[in-house]
Amino acid sequence: MLNARITDFFSIDLGTIIPTLLNTIILFLILKHFLFGRVNKVLEDRKNAVAKTYGDADAALENAQKLETEYSQKLEKAKEESAEILKNAAKKAQQRSDEIIDEAKSEASAIMAKAGSEIEREKKRALNQVKDEITDIAYNMASKVVGREVSEADSDRLIEEFIDNVGK
Amino acid sequence: MFCAANVAAEASSEIVHGPKVVFEIPLFGGISITETTVIGWVLIAVIFFLCLWLTHDLKKVPEKKRQVIAEMAVEFVNNMVKTSMGEKFMGYAPYIAALIVFSASGSLVGLLGLRSMTADINVTATWALMTFALITYNKFRANGALGYLKSFTKPIFLLAPINILSEVATPASMAFRHFGNIAGGMVITTLLYMALGALSNLLHLEFVLGPFTLDVAAVGIPAVLSVYFDLFSACIQAYIFSTLTMVYVSSAAE
Numbered sequence: 122m123l124n125a126r127i128t129d130f131f132s133i134d135l136g137t138i139i140p141t142l143l144n145t146i147i148l149f150l151i152l153k154h155f156l157f158g159r160v161n162k163v164l165e166d167r168k169n170a171v172a173k174t175y176g177d178a179d180a181a182l183e184n185a186q187k188l189e190t191e192y193s194q195k196l197e198k199a200k201e202e203s204a205e206i207l208k209n210a211a212k213k214a215q216q217r218s219d220e221i222i223d224e225a226k227s228e229a230s231a232i233m234a235k236a237g238s239e240i241e242r243e244k245k246r247a248l249n250q251v252k253d254e255i256t257d258i259a260y261n262m263a264s265k266v267v268g269r270e271v272s273e274a275d276s277d278r279l280i281e282e283f284i285d286n287v288g289k
Numbered sequence: 290m291f292c293a294a295n296v297a298a299e300a301s302s303e304i305v306h307g308p309k310v311v312f313e314i315p316l317f318g319g320i321s322i323t324e325t326t327v328i329g330w331v332l333i334a335v336i337f338f339l340c341l342w343l344t345h346d347l348k349k350v351p352e353k354k355r356q357v358i359a360e361m362a363v364e365f366v367n368n369m370v371k372t373s374m375g376e377k378f379m380g381y382a383p384y385i386a387a388l389i390v391f392s393a394s395g396s397l398v399g400l401l402g403l404r405s406m407t408a409d410i411n412v413t414a415t416w417a418l419m420t421f422a423l424i425t426y427n428k429f430r431a432n433g434a435l436g437y438l439k440s441f442t443k444p445i446f447l448l449a450p451i452n453i454l455s456e457v458a459t460p461a462s463m464a465f466r467h468f469g470n471i472a473g474g475m476v477i478t479t480l481l482y483m484a485l486g487a488l489s490n491l492l493h494l495e496f497v498l499g500p501f502t503l504d505v506a507a508v509g510i511p512a513v514l515s516v517y518f519d520l521f522s523a524c525i526q527a528y529i530f531s532t533l534t535m536v537y538v539s540s541a542a543e
Contacts, residue, residue, distance in 0.1 A: 127307060134323070144329040145416065155340040
């Protein structure tokens with residue numbers, strides 16, 4: 122090494138050019154395979170993973186929004202249905218109550234009519250009774266006044282006539 | 290004045306030289322393997338193990354700092370290639386990264402006291418020729434052989450010599466720019482060390498301990514220049530070289 126030959130400062134030397142060319146190509150291949158190849162792969166993987174995550178998130182969001190609109194529609198429909206049911210029930214109840222009231226009314230009027238006719242009959246019966254009693258009294262009084270027994274048949278007829286005339 | 294300049298030139302020709310020959314392969318009449326090549330091999334080995342370590346056990350969700358570093362480095366180059374060349378040239382990203390890493394580390398080994406790889410014209414010329422090959426390949430692919438030849442006669446055929454000259458000037462300027470910056474820095478640094486050594490000698494601040502010589506004046510001062518000539522220049526030249534490669538190659542494909 123002490124006697125090593127020293128080249129000129131400025132000399133073209135194929136013995137350096139060719140190894141340098143090979144060295145550079147080797148370094149290029151090393152960097153390509155052991156640095157860029159590996160790191161680019163990881164970067165690509167990461168990019169894909171991130172893109173996939175974002176895609177999944179977007180899909181989930183879309184799905185959730187779809188479900189939300191679906192559910193809100195269903196809810197709306199259910200509300201409408203319940204309102205309908207309530208309305209129908211109220212209508213039915215109204216109808217039923219009207220029916221009941223009508224029934225009650227007709228029943229009441231029937232009772233009233235029945236009561237009226239009963240009162241009429243009762244009145245008639247009472248009147249007849251009064252009539253009979255008055256007849257009796259009149260008969261007694263008359264027999265006392267006349268002092269004789271009037272035939273019952275005659276008297277009855279007479280008295281009837283009298284009372285009828287009085288009643289007029 | 291002349292005398293001083295002569296002394297400096299003589300000294301520099303003695304001190305500033307090409308890379309040492311480390312060994313010779315006894316093939317084709319002896320191939321000299323120089324420092325440059327050996328440093329290149331060491332750098333490749335280091336970068337290879339660094340890559341293996343950085344990309345070991347990569348996870349979709351990064352757990353280790355080194356994965357973040359690896360991703361940052363890859364994304365940095367990917368973004369550079371994407372903005373300078375466009376999406377369809379993403380395959381060039383590892384090549385551009387190789388240029389940046391090899392160029393920057395090849396220049397920065399100067400900080401370790403080794404001879405900068407890029408202070409050898411053969412290295413920068415090789416890279417420039419590779420760029421030239423890529424430019425020509427892309428021009429052929431985009432225009433066909435006939436279209437490529439025709440492009441030299443535009444706008445008028447009289448300009449063909451100038452067009453050919455500019456085609457050759459592209460790799461030549463790239464090679465010399467990179468080489469010149471790093472080698473120039475090396476020359477200036479060497480001259481500065483010599484000057485500071487002479488100053489130490491003059492001020493009796495030179496201490497010789499067996500094979501080692503300590504020049505007191507040479508402590509600290511060169512570090513200031515080294516920030517520019519070694520650190521800044523190394524990084525900026527790597528960046529310039531790779532950027533020019535991207536620009537030339539992508540414009541060649543149009």
